[in-house]
Amino acid sequence: MDFNDEGSHFELKEIQTLSGHTDRVWSLAWNPATGTDDTQPVIASCSGDKTVRIWERSALTRSWDCKAVLEETHTRTVRSCTWSPSGKLLATASFDATTAIWENVGGDFQCVSTLEGHENEVKSVSWNASESLLATCSRDKTVWIWEVMPGNEFECASVLQGHTQDVKMVKWHPTMDILFSCSYDNTIKVWAEDDTGDWHCIQTIGESSNGHSSTVWAISFNAEGDKMVTCSDDLTLKVWEADIEGMRSGDDQVLWKHISTLTGYHDRTIFSVHWSREGIIASGAADDAIRFFVESKDSAVDGPSYRLLLKKEKAHDMDVNVVQWSPGENRVLASASDDGTIKIWELATNST
Amino acid sequence: MVSGLINANPVVYEKKERRQRPASISDADEYSAEAIDQLEVDIKDPEHPYSLEELKVISEDAIEVDDRRSYVRVTFTPTVEHCSMATVIGLCLRVKLMRSLPSRYKVDIRVAPGTHATEAAVNKQLNDKERIAAALENPNLVDMVDECLAPSYA
Numbered sequence: 461m462d463f464n465d466e467g468s469h470f471e472l473k474e475i476q477t478l479s480g481h482t483d484r485v486w487s488l489a490w491n492p493a494t495g496t497d498d499t500q501p502v503i504a505s506c507s508g509d510k511t512v513r514i515w516e517r518s519a520l521t522r523s524w525d526c527k528a529v530l531e532e533t534h535t536r537t538v539r540s541c542t543w544s545p546s547g548k549l550l551a552t553a554s555f556d557a558t559t560a561i562w563e564n565v566g567g568d569f570q571c572v573s574t575l576e577g578h579e580n581e582v583k584s585v586s587w588n589a590s591e592s593l594l595a596t597c598s599r600d601k602t603v604w605i606w607e608v609m610p611g612n613e614f615e616c617a618s619v620l621q622g623h624t625q626d627v628k629m630v631k632w633h634p635t636m637d638i639l640f641s642c643s644y645d646n647t648i649k650v651w652a653e654d655d656t657g658d659w660h661c662i663q664t665i666g667e668s669s670n671g672h673s674s675t676v677w678a679i680s681f682n683a684e685g686d687k688m689v690t691c692s693d694d695l696t697l698k699v700w701e702a703d704i705e706g707m708r709s710g711d712d713q714v715l716w717k718h719i720s721t722l723t724g725y726h727d728r729t730i731f732s733v734h735w736s737r738e739g740i741i742a743s744g745a746a747d748d749a750i751r752f753f754v755e756s757k758d759s760a761v762d763g764p765s766y767r768l769l770l771k772k773e774k775a776h777d778m779d780v781n782v783v784q785w786s787p788g789e790n791r792v793l794a795s796a797s798d799d800g801t802i803k804i805w806e807l808a809t810n811s812t
Numbered sequence: 813m814v815s816g817l818i819n820a821n822p823v824v825y826e827k828k829e830r831r832q833r834p835a836s837i838s839d840a841d842e843y844s845a846e847a848i849d850q851l852e853v854d855i856k857d858p859e860h861p862y863s864l865e866e867l868k869v870i871s872e873d874a875i876e877v878d879d880r881r882s883y884v885r886v887t888f889t890p891t892v893e894h895c896s897m898a899t900v901i902g903l904c905l906r907v908k909l910m911r912s913l914p915s916r917y918k919v920d921i922r923v924a925p926g927t928h929a930t931e932a933a934v935n936k937q938l939n940d941k942e943r944i945a946a947a948l949e950n951p952n953l954v955d956m957v958d959e960c961l962a963p964s965y966a
Contacts, residue, residue, distance in 0.1 A: 484945075508945065536949050539942075555946050581946050599946070626943070644940065675940065693940075728918065729941075746918065746941070778915055779941070799915070 463740070463754040463769060469810045472750065472772040475792075478515055478802040480526050483508030485796035487540045487782045493547025495788025502527075503794055504550050505802050506538035512552050512562075514569065515802070524804065533560055533571050540584045540629075544591050549612075551594060553582040559596050561612060572612040577604060577619075586639075588632040593617070595639050597627035603641050603651065605659055618659040620651055629678050634685045636707055638662075642676035648690055648700075650716065663715055665700070670718035672698060680735045688716070689741050691730035697722040697743060697753070699766065719763050722753060725771075736785040740769065740807070744780030744795055749773045752807065776801065855904050856960045858897050874924065882916040884909065889924040898928055902938040903947060904960045911961075 488505040494516075495501030503515045503524075512530040517523065536555035543550050550562040550569070559582050561573040579600035586595045594606040594614065603620040625645035632639055639651040639659075648671065650663040665671045674693035681688045686704040691697050699720040706714040728746035735741050741753040752769040776797035786792035791807040874887040886905055890898045902921045909919050922935045937943055947953050 537945060555949055583942070599943075628942075644936075644943075674936070 470752070470770045471808055471810065472752075472770060472775070472793075473806045473808050475804040475806055476524050478503075478505075478524055478526070478804070479800065480513055480529075481505065481507040481509050481511070481800050481802075483537075484778075484798040484800060485781065485802055486537065488784055488794055488796045488802055489542045489550075490784055490787050490794065491543045491547045492545055492787045493543075495786055501786060501788055502547075503802070504541045504543065504552075505796055506541040506552055507800075508537045510534050510536060510538060510554075512538055512541055512550070527567075528569050530562060530569050530571075533574075534558070536581075539582065542585055542587060544587045545589060546591060551585045551587065553585040553596060555581040557582060557598070559585050559594075561614070563612065573614055575604075575606060575614055577616060578602070583627060584629040584631075586630045586632050588637055588639075589635055590637075593632070593637065595630040595632060595641075597630040597641055599626040601625060601627060601643075603627055603630055603639070603649075605639065605651075620659055620661070622649055622661045622664070623647070628675065631679045631681070633707075634681050634683075636685070638707065640679050640688070642679050642690060644675045646672050646674055646676060646692075646694075648672075648676055648679065648716075665716060665718075670698070670721070672696065675729075677729070677731050678733050680733050680741075682735045682739065683737045687719075687735075689733050689735055691733040691743055693729045695723070695726045695728070695730065697725075697730065697733060697741065697766075699764075720766055722766055725751060725753075725768055731780065732782045732784075734783050734785055736791075737787075738790070740785075740791075741766070742783040742785065742793055744775075744783040746779040747773075748776050748778060748780060748797070750775040750780055750783055750793075750795055750805075770807070772805075775805075776803065855908055856962070857891075858900050858904075858956060858960055882914075883918050883920075884913070885920040885922070887922055887924050889927045898923055898934050899937055900953075900956060900960075902934065903944065903953070904957050906938065906944060907948070907957050908961055 485505050485507045488503055491502040500517050500519050504512055506512045513526050514528040515524050516527045518525060534554040534556050538552050538554045540553045541550060552560045557578045557580055559575040560571050562569045563572045578598040581599045582596050584597050592608055595603060597603045601623045604616055605618040606614045607617045609615055623643045623645050625643055627641050627643045630641045642648045648665040649661050651659055652662045653659050667673055672692040672694050676690050676692045679688055679690050686702060688700050689697055700716040701719045702716045703714050726745050730743050730745045732744040743751045750772045753766045754769045756765045756767040775795060776799050778798035780795050780797050783793060783795045793805045794802060796802045876885040905921050921938045923931050928934055
């Protein structure tokens with residue numbers, strides 16, 4: 461499907477609204493092992509109400525129901541949640557300074573481990589592709605890397621210092637063990653392990669490298685892993701590119717370079733951005749809207765440019781905190797908001 | 813917490829003549845700067861038994877409202893340039909507005925340009941939703957905010 465086909469008209473159709481949380485929903489994650497073939501899609505969501513909810517779509521009715529409420533573990537807001545690549549474990553990060561690891565034991569979710577160490581609110585957690593490492597970040601300005609040991613044991617492998625302020629999100633590269641973090645200090649940092657097993661910062665993307673001029677809230681990679689998009693309080697999305705072959709051969713000198721800034725499309729803080737397998741970038745912002753961007757075919761010699769495909773105003777009644785594409789179905793998106801709800805959407809086309 | 817007061821001898825201004833407060837602000841379909849200002853007048857300064865209005869920290873002129881767009885911007889002036897209470901005052905303003913306005917409202921709070929030594933830093937903190945949410949989970953901070961907002965509910 462060519463996004464630049466003149467006859468295509470896109471619309472964002474609301475499939476269902478998931479209610480249940482009693483406070484704002486900060487984040488959500490699709491279980492990567494579900495939603496394909498004969499498994500029904502599953503979503504985990506986390507909230508200011510201190511709980512995590514597990515939602516599953518019924519095979520029979522195609523309607524989403526809340527299957528479980530994970531409560532009485534975190535004592536403060538649960539800020540982010542993410543499934544392990546195999547879908548077997550769920551990690552949840554909380555303002556209570558801990559990260560909890562949950563396992564689905566016969567339909568019942570149990571907290572099998574609690575990671576402590578951060579001095580204050582944990583903002584984000586991310587698993588690497590091979591599920592051997594976990595990363596967390598906090599307002600304490602550090603990023604921690606944990607090794608996943610047998611028997612659901614987690615050992616702190618490194619405490620990464622470098623950010624000068626609150627670290628908002630951590631994200632592992634989709635295929636390589638390279639870690640990315642973004643912060644209230646307006647920078648994005650890239651971390652890699654050297655031959656002696658030490659982790660260090662191999663690149664800091666700041667304002668002088670065409671970086672953001674305010675808090676960077678999120679990072680997302682394209683399917684190939686050679687581009688990433690970041691979103692910020694400075695009201696822009698920025699797209700970055702790196703030499704993937706160089707990265708694969710372990711070249712530490714490979715740098716991420718700015719290729720595009722999407723400016724003028726947002727007038728309030730952009731909290732979330734997610735790049736779909738097909739190349740559609742979705743953004744969720746504080747103006748209650750969800751926007752979609754694609755690479756423009758007008759891309760000139762000096763590099764790709766991106767254009768707005770669709771803006772869905774009032775997607776929610778309040779700020780959109782997160783947007784996440786379904787890993788299973790094409791063009792299905794989930795979003796969550798300060799209004800306490802999660803919405804499932806389908807980006808549909810009406811070719812004229 | 814500092815042991816001494818930041819501003820021990822504040823200048824106290826006369827309160828502006830007010831018309832009757834409407835029965836219920838939250839029932840009003842439309843909001844204006846006067847309506848929002850009436851919400852603000854009774855917020856106590858964290859250090860003194862005077863309201864923010866009496867200390868000229870906040871005035872009607874410093875409140876910009878666009879009801880159609882559901883937007884409010886409040887600009888406040890800390891009494892002292894190095895006032896470390898600026899973030900607490902800003903937090904009180906934010907909480908008061910949060911509790912009084914419909915959820916469709918977007919609120920920006922800032923210190924009046926040129927009135928605070930670390931203006932950009934204070935503004936950034938006051939408008940970072942995640943930081944505000946975490947701060948409001950701190951019982952000590954919530955108690956202080958509730959103390960400042962208490963007379964408004966009398």
